[in-house]
Every structure is written in structure tokens, then in C-alpha cells.
Amino acid sequence: MKRLIPAVxxxxxxxxxxxxxxxxxxxICDQTLTSVENxxxxxxxxxxxxxxxxxxxxxxxxxxxxxxxxxxxIYVGQLTINENIDNSPERDITYKNxxxxxxxxxEKQKFELHSFY
Amino acid sequence: MISTxxxxxxxxxxxxxxxxxxxxxxxxDMQPNELVVTLLISEIAAIPLQDSDQPxxxxxxxxxxxxxxxxxxxxxxxxxxFVRKILNGKSVVxxxxxxxxxxxxxxxxxxxxxxxxxxxxxxxxxxSDVAFAVLEVNGNLSVLLKKDAQTVTISDIELKLPDDALPxxxxxxxxxxxxxxxxxxxxxxxxxxxxxxxKYGVKQxxxxxxxxxxxxxxxxxxxxx
Numbered sequence: 001m002k003r004l005i006p007a008v009x010x011x012x013x014x015x016x017x018x019x020x021x022x023x024x025x026x027x028i029c030d031q032t033l034t035s036v037e038n039x040x041x042x043x044x045x046x047x048x049x050x051x052x053x054x055x056x057x058x059x060x061x062x063x064x065x066x067x068x069x070x071x072x073x074i075y076v077g078q079l080t081i082n083e084n085i086d087n088s089p090e091r092d093i094t095y096k097n098x099x100x101x102x103x104x105x106x107e108k109q110k111f112e113l114h115s116f117y
Numbered sequence: 118m119i120s121t122x123x124x125x126x127x128x129x130x131x132x133x134x135x136x137x138x139x140x141x142x143x144x145x146d147m148q149p150n151e152l153v154v155t156l157l158i159s160e161i162a163a164i165p166l167q168d169s170d171q172p173x174x175x176x177x178x179x180x181x182x183x184x185x186x187x188x189x190x191x192x193x194x195x196x197x198x199f200v201r202k203i204l205n206g207k208s209v210v211x212x213x214x215x216x217x218x219x220x221x222x223x224x225x226x227x228x229x230x231x232x233x234x235x236x237x238x239x240x241x242x243x244x245s246d247v248a249f250a251v252l253e254v255n256g257n258l259s260v261l262l263k264k265d266a267q268t269v270t271i272s273d274i275e276l277k278l279p280d281d282a283l284p285x286x287x288x289x290x291x292x293x294x295x296x297x298x299x300x301x302x303x304x305x306x307x308x309x310x311x312x313x314x315x316k317y318g319v320k321q322x323x324x325x326x327x328x329x330x331x332x333x334x335x336x337x338x339x340x341x342x
Contacts (some may be wrong), residue, residue: 011185066170
């Protein structure tokens, strides 16, 4: 029985980390999505997204597979390259790519039946 | 590279804590569920080590959930005979009064060669000498020999011997172990007296053991006894 108390404490900590990561990752995904949409609507510059994303990426890397984060970093980098080209197809593709990766990260956090198989 | 080193240290600490929480057991003594959890922990710990894209925290969370489940299961098996039977199975009597229970052997999928091998590992060479042989849930064979095949014990021949006393190390590598002296209720002065009588100095002794009955063994540094 003496092992039960530390085990329960560790389980509570683990569950807390899981809940926190779920809320935190969703929140950051939403923030990034909003800033990318703002960029698409030309209210912010891609450099602003890049700076914000670099900060958020570090924190997100604690909970999310780094592959996804690296992909977003590449796409955000592409946004800065295509900064001066208005309405280029690459810009639309990059925007959609970022959205889809963020959506995928959010889906991975969800507790859904298809995650079991 | 440095991240791999840090990840390894973190996961090593996690696995050590996890195994410590699960309790000490040799692999051969593990119950089936304990073995599964141990194998799973080693597998899970290896994933973030091999793939640096995987967050370490996911591996740690999985390991601790497994440990928690293992502890819960071990408590349930301790409390409930039914759970114990379901999860661990039950011991099977393979030999009764020198006769092999062939049905039991088929049930546990054990061959005669396996049985003979296990008996030999218990220093039993004649099946007819066995009163009972029980196959335990961890795969070990417990053997009770017939009375006429058992070795004679001290109580059989009614010998009067002094009580057993646990020898404790009182000097280790030239240093006095005060904890052992306290446990034996022996003063340093008494210890020095014994050493002096044997014409040794504390620094010259590699190991000295002493028991409650005053029996001692001295191993000199750089020599034998």
C-alpha cells in the first residue's frame, strides 16, 4: 500500500500535464491560426508571424511531435519569402498548409474513437 | 547530440523511478502482468530515445500510467483471489506421489523433457522420489521430496547447536562500521580488544565480520584471512 500514494501522486501529475497540454496546445494552435488568417487578410506582416511562431514553437515542442512543428516553421519561412508577391498561388498553398498542419495537431490532441485504432 | 544525452538521462531517471515504484523482483520471479509492464516500459522508453522528434513527456506519461496500473493490479491481486486467478493463473500440481499428472502437463503445455530438466535443476533425478511437484505461476517448479528421499536435518538427529547469529561487517576496508557495532551492541573498546588479541590494526583489516555469539572472521588487506 505504501507504493500506492506515490503512484497516485504521479498519476495525478501525469493527468494534470495531459489536461494542461491539451488546453495549451489547442490555445497556441488557435492563436497561430488567427495570426496566419490576419496575415492572409494583410493586417500583419509575415515577420510578425515568424517571431511569434518561434516563441510558441519552443513551448509546443514539449507536447507535440517535432515533425509537425518543423513543417509549420518551413511554411512560415515560405510566407516571408513570398511576402512581396501579392495573391501568388504559393502564398495560398502555404496558408492552407499551415492551417492543415495546425488542424492536424489539434486533432491529435482530441480524445476520439478513431485514435484507438 | 547534447539533447540526446539529456533525453537519455531524463528517461533513465524515469525508468529507474518507475521500476523502483513497482518494487524489486528478478525477471524470473515476475508475474505475467509484471513482465508485460516491464517489457512495455523498456519499449516505451526507447521510442523518445531513438526518435528525437518525439516529445520526452509523452514517453514519461505513458511509463507512469503503466506503473500506476501495475500497482493497482498488484493491490487488487493481493486483495482478491479471483483477480489473482484471472491475471496470474494458478499453480498446477504436476507430480503427485511419484506419478506424473499427464492431463495437467498437457494443460500447461509442458513436455516430459521440460519436466525432467526442471527436476534436475532442483537436484532431483528420480521422479519416484517426488511427493509433490508444483508448477508455480512464474514458471518455477517447487518440489517436495518423499520422506525417505529427503536429506537428514539437524532436528532429525536432535543435535543441540547454538542459535544462529547473523554476522555483520564491523570493519570494512580499514574503517569501523558503527552501524553494525550498534546493531550487535558491541562497543568500540571490545572490538579493539578482539583486534589487539589477533595482533591486527584497524587499517590492516580488509573485512571483519562479527556476530552476537562473538564469532568473528578477519580478512587482512592484500591477503587471505
